[in-house]
Amino acid sequence: MIAVLGLIVGVVAGFVVRPVVPTIVEPYLPIAVVAALDAVFGGLRAMLDGIFDDKVFVVSFLSNVVVAALIVFLGDKLGVGAQLSTGVVVVLGIRIFSNAAAIRRHVFRA
């Protein structure tokens, strides 16, 4: 519950406060958000499986974000930033779907 509140507060704060993102970070924000979404879905699934561990969640959340941003950064340096970020989004999207399927099985039993 607290976690859901945290998400809501974050979204509201983002829209209301309008923080300025540093230009250096800006290109990596979308990818980082998708990676974090992946981590959250994984965490939700783990919770439904009854094996949720906050430590694992924190580590995987942060490492997901960092690795995703790193891949895009590297891609930009190599000149294949657009393609590589597409690849990252595709991979993360697949994982989000498979996690969502597991969650669905738990919640709807179907």
Place this chain on the structure above:
Amino acid sequence: MSDADGGKGPGELPPERPTGGSGPAGEGGAERRSGSSGRPDGEGRDASSERAGGADAEGRETPDSRRIQGSSDESAKGAHGAGDGAGREEGEAAASSSAQPGTGTGTGTEPGGERTGRQRLAAAVWPPRVTRAQLIVALLLFVLGLGLAIQVRSTSENSSLRGARQEDLVRILDELDDRTKRLEDEKQSLEGQRTELENSSDQAEEARKQTRQKARQLGVLAGTVGARGPGIELTITDPGDSVEADMLLDAVQELRAAGAEAIEVNNVRVVANTYFSDSAGGVSVDGHKISPPYRFQVIGKPKDLEPALNIPGGVVQTLRKEQADASVRASQEIVINALRSAKRPDYARSSAQ
């Protein structure tokens, strides 16, 4: 969460299971465990291997997880029986390969109702509990929400420029710069006029002067006054009598596009409503019959006009293809003396004050 390093999970998972003890290997336990951890991308493996690995986590987390795992045995069995075919198959395969002893013990000793994923979700959502895990997750989700909101907001703003590629942006910037410069020039000349009007001792005289100047400028365009200035002379000889009106019109249009300000051809002034038509032995311009060679006197920037005529596939090349010959000569002093009477419009009236 279900990470790329989930691959190490299967390697570490079997060692964890036997440590749980060699108690009664409940079939339900085997089924449930592998049912949940046997899914393709190994979230469960990741988490449990993490638990097994971290000494810190071991003492604290394991009993709790045992309890949850154990307590969900029966309900999970029901759920799997109801429909999770794929999970069950994998589960049975795993059960036959490695016995699942640990969780069975937990079932007997730990209190706690049967909990499905749905119940766990409900329990986690309500009543709200302030635990370390909840707070940490809340913090991370706050960050996620923040990033999400920022990204959504910045994507919805300036959407037309945000998606543009770099070269497009550069072009747009260049165009803006050009436009700014032109407008600045115009502003400066207008300000100069204003200052002159304000400072002149005889304001009426100054106004008349400016009006006369303007009339002369417009007269050059309308062809009612003579003009002189730098420009080019285009001479078209036509030994084969093959030049037709449309070729001359093409030449005039090309010259205008290149910035010609005043044009005369064989002593006929070319203005906005000039027309060309074919006639025997030559071309008629505004009803005046002219015959070769056609001599165009053009006032404009020679550096623009000359290449405009000479470009590949342009006027000069086309004429040469037709056995005519065209020569262009730049000159610093072109004089246009041919005039044209201003025709008073019948219907259009100036809308200016």
